[in-house]
Amino acid sequence: MQTGQFLTIQDLSAATAISLNVAVPVYASLGISTSVLPTALLSTQTEAFGKPAAIDLKDWVARTVAHWDRASMTFSGIAVGYVGTPALVDMVDQFIQQSAVSTVTIDPVMGDHGKLYEGFDQSYVTKMKTLIKQADVLTPNWTEAQLLVGDDPQPEMSESRVRDVLARLTGQLNDKSLVVITGIQRNSVLEVWWKTAGEAILHVENPLLDQHFYGAGDLFTAILSGLIELSWDADAAVKKTSELLAVAIEETMHSNRELRFGMALHNVIHELSKLDDRF
Secondary structure (H helix, E strand, C coil), X not given: CCXXXXXXXXXEECCCECCXXXXXXXXHHCCXXXXXXEEEEECCCCCCCCCXXXXXXXXXXXXXXXXXXXXXXXXXXXXXXXXXXXXXXXXXXXXXXXXXXXXEEECCCCEECCEECCCCCHHHHHHHXXXXXXXCXXXXXXXXXXXXXXXXXXXXXXXXXXXXXXXXXXXXXXXXXXXXXXXXXXXXXXXXXXXXXXXXXXXXXXXCCCCCCCCXXXXXXXXHHHHHHCCCCHHHHHHHHHHHHHHHHHHHHCCCCCHHHECCCHHXXXXXXXXXXXX
16 A cells, blocks of 8 residues: 555656656546645657657756755655756656655666667666666567666676666666666567566566567556556566556557557456456
8 A cells, every 4th residue: 555645757658648647647546645846847658759849857857856855755665767968867866765655666868779869879778877776667669678787788687688688677776676678679579677686586578579669668667666566566566567558558559540659558457457456
């Protein structure tokens, strides 16, 4: 059961079902009372639409955090997604350090398919390496996981390679952190691998589809952080999150919407509402 106000920190995309537009309905369907701290305001997501109109909310974030401090606002948990600039990463890092929260989930959004997203460079990776030290739950994709351990992203996804990256990444965090790597493509399936310090490495498989589902990572992190907030066991939470992501992908794939507009949420929200522990 949730014990306080939850906070999600990420961008707001005006026209697509990603980031905050995915996270807020997920938390609501789980009965989690949620506040939001937008890091940027974008006309669309940063892929598939050309360069979006964007407003850097750094100054507003600083004023908001200061106001919350004066108002003695506290949070039970925090989930961090797309931040956007090195300066904002520093601000988020400082805010988390000053917040007494039970669980911090960080999705280090900065790249995919073997490269950084447009507008990001090594300085952003360096800042993110510092931020993730605050994480109790970390959810990088395969590209981001390699960047965070200091490797140039490689397409190889052999079991030994995945185990090596996962072990090294887990070693950078606290001794109870859960590290979940998504988007691992092996043997014609899509895998999610995870490990907590001192525990066995586990993975689940879903069918590999020859399409890119924008916002899938945001949805994965929102569901997982929500279940962790509701005190789910880590292994059960990852397995259920993977199962529910497959539900959303199935609906998105068979909907009439363009994939660039993000995830279809109706079916997964219905399933999530059944998990709400308020009743």
